[in-house]
Amino acid sequence: MAQVIGDRIRALREERGLTRSRLAVRSGLTRSQISRVEKDQRPGVQAVAVGRLAAALHTTSDYLLGLTADPTPPPPADWRTDPAHVVRLRRLVERIVRLPRDQQDRVMDAVLTLLEVSDAANGQGIDVESGPGAQAGLIK
Numbered sequence: 001m002a003q004v005i006g007d008r009i010r011a012l013r014e015e016r017g018l019t020r021s022r023l024a025v026r027s028g029l030t031r032s033q034i035s036r037v038e039k040d041q042r043p044g045v046q047a048v049a050v051g052r053l054a055a056a057l058h059t060t061s062d063y064l065l066g067l068t069a070d071p072t073p074p075p076p077a078d079w080r081t082d083p084a085h086v087v088r089l090r091r092l093v094e095r096i097v098r099l100p101r102d103q104q105d106r107v108m109d110a111v112l113t114l115l116e117v118s119d120a121a122n123g124q125g126i127d128v129e130s131g132p133g134a135q136a137g138l139i140k
Contacts, residue, residue: 004066005050010038012057012071026056 013023013034020038024031029049035041037049047061054061059071096107 005064006038006040008064008066008071009034009053009057012059013038016057018057023053023056027052029053 013020018026020031020034023029023034027034027049029052033049034053037053050061050064054064054073057064058073060068060073062068063071096104099107
């Protein structure tokens with residue numbers, strides 16, 4: 001099974017145009033750890049490492065472990081049912097609320113601008129020239 005992991009990690013890394021160094025940065029592992037896993041020199045790969053590599057390679061742990069032939073990850077969970085996501089959103093709002101009012105306004109304008117740009121980039125036809133970001137002077 002270890003060779004399956006190494007082969008699949010190497011194949012996905014190369015398919016995605018990543019170097020071992022870049023994959024190390026994305027996964028939080030070291031370049032040498034990735035090299036050892038790919039070369040089957042580390043047969044007892046920890047579950048945490050497999051999970052990090054799967055996330056960094058946009059696949060599943062099951063695929064890397066050879067339990068499925070499909071490398072496609074499941075669709076993202078609905079944020080309303082993902083407790084970790086809800087906690088992050090609450091923390092973000094709590095931080096914004098603690099800011100002075102003028103900074104709150106700037107943060108909200110910046111977030112709205114990012115959303116406008118994202119919508120425009122995704123072809124949703126949002127007019128970024130007249131939205132809150134432009135009004136706040138963030139888009140010129």
